[in-house]
Amino acid sequence: MIARNILLLLLCSNVFLAAIATAPQTCPADASSGCGDNSSGEWEGEFFPGIPKIKYEGPSSKNPLSYKWYNADEEILGKKMKDWMRFSVAFWHTFRGTGSDPFGVQTKFWPWEDGTNSVAMAKRRMRANFEFLNKLGVDYWCFHDRDIAPDGKTLEESNANLDQVVALAKELQGKKIRPLWGTAQLFVHPRYMHGAATSSEVGVYAYAAAQVKKAIEVTHFLGGENYVFWGGREGYQTLLNTDMGREIDHLARFLQAAVAYKKKIGFNEEFKLNIECNHATLSGHSCHHELETARINGLLGNIDANTGDPQIGWDTDQFLTDIGEATMVMLSVVRNGGIAPGGFNFDAKLRRESTDVEDLFIAHISGMDTMARGLRNVAKLIEDGSLAELVRKRYQSFDTEIGAQIEAGKADFEILEKKAMEWGEPKVPSAKQELAEMIFQSAL
Numbered sequence: 001m002i003a004r005n006i007l008l009l010l011l012c013s014n015v016f017l018a019a020i021a022t023a024p025q026t027c028p029a030d031a032s033s034g035c036g037d038n039s040s041g042e043w044e045g046e047f048f049p050g051i052p053k054i055k056y057e058g059p060s061s062k063n064p065l066s067y068k069w070y071n072a073d074e075e076i077l078g079k080k081m082k083d084w085m086r087f088s089v090a091f092w093h094t095f096r097g098t099g100s101d102p103f104g105v106q107t108k109f110w111p112w113e114d115g116t117n118s119v120a121m122a123k124r125r126m127r128a129n130f131e132f133l134n135k136l137g138v139d140y141w142c143f144h145d146r147d148i149a150p151d152g153k154t155l156e157e158s159n160a161n162l163d164q165v166v167a168l169a170k171e172l173q174g175k176k177i178r179p180l181w182g183t184a185q186l187f188v189h190p191r192y193m194h195g196a197a198t199s200s201e202v203g204v205y206a207y208a209a210a211q212v213k214k215a216i217e218v219t220h221f222l223g224g225e226n227y228v229f230w231g232g233r234e235g236y237q238t239l240l241n242t243d244m245g246r247e248i249d250h251l252a253r254f255l256q257a258a259v260a261y262k263k264k265i266g267f268n269e270e271f272k273l274n275i276e277c278n279h280a281t282l283s284g285h286s287c288h289h290e291l292e293t294a295r296i297n298g299l300l301g302n303i304d305a306n307t308g309d310p311q312i313g314w315d316t317d318q319f320l321t322d323i324g325e326a327t328m329v330m331l332s333v334v335r336n337g338g339i340a341p342g343g344f345n346f347d348a349k350l351r352r353e354s355t356d357v358e359d360l361f362i363a364h365i366s367g368m369d370t371m372a373r374g375l376r377n378v379a380k381l382i383e384d385g386s387l388a389e390l391v392r393k394r395y396q397s398f399d400t401e402i403g404a405q406i407e408a409g410k411a412d413f414e415i416l417e418k419k420a421m422e423w424g425e426p427k428v429p430s431a432k433q434e435l436a437e438m439i440f441q442s443a444l
Helices: 081-085 091-096 119-136 155-173 202-221 244-264 277-282 287-296 323-335 357-384 386-394 401-407 413-423 433-442
Strands: 087-090 140-144 178-183 273-276 300-304 344-346
Touching: 081 323, 081 357, 087 091, 087 119, 087 178, 087 357, 091 119, 091 140, 119 155, 119 357, 155 202, 178 202, 202 244, 273 277, 273 287, 277 287, 277 300, 287 300, 287 323, 300 323, 323 357, 323 433, 344 357, 357 386, 357 433, 386 433, 401 413
Parallel strands: 087 140, 087 344, 140 178, 273 300, 300 344
Antiparallel strands: none
């Protein structure tokens, strides 16, 4: 079967339609007010009044709108912090999240929303996005196509809507800001209820291909460094009505066609994996385990910086604020030599009860500071050297002639049998797990 060696970059996102609100601090969202209007009818104004550009103030600062640990241009382990992190704001959670969940309606009413899903509203959100990025001091953003521009009645109309919003994004980006990645939203519309690349309907398969083609094009046009596949509806509900082999082959052909097209337009990055921490824990693994598995296979490409509630068995997409977990995440990143051209995207959303515009900044500052603190802790561990030495000693029996033969694939079972008889019963030393944990905790 052709699909066995095909790799998917997986992301999780929750995309919601925004709703109507009023604006006590900025121009009213009511388009009829004329406040901030220009000749094109596009609303302009300050989206985050009273929020300054976020600066590094150090660990002693009590200012919630400041960085305590993330100092973008500070060098740690030979790289600037911003180059280790490559932070990215996720458009869907930040600007399309409403606070709704399976048990309740929206709780967030951002001042700039007018209750529509129009192109004009999409442009307004895009302006808010770039003000947010500039005030946060982040150089990257990421998006799904239908997050940033509305679906039309036809594919042609959807593409035209996207082109308008992307043209504005290109203008607002300037030369510094660009997408970490873009992707196609192939999961919200009912046409994708059976999947996209694994749909049982060839018309849906073709529509998904056309949508991905366009999403690759606009990501490339915006200077995006990566393109991501998220198979949110791929799979099956029951095998009773599913030809799984055929679906997997279709998915493989879809990815092969995507690779062929991205090469055709000059998008050169090959497949790697995007690891989502919340998905790792949902599958019963730690995020560190997933990162190390990807890293040692040369496939670590990007990280969804989020986490879940350990008491809830679903995808809660919370900002990662656990210092220990962040330190283990950064251990993998440092061992990998960084993750460029990937980075950390905040596939994380405000809690349902957090409803102030200020909370958007506080959540990102907290997430960024947590990862920065993790990096600083890794630097401590490397400088101390005790943990690395403990690991080295644990495997030192392989730092021998026979060990080298084993690792080179030159020790067959006959050779190993002779060694076992020569050595007799092996002595098995302590793994020193508690000492390893003590050393790790001392860096926190």
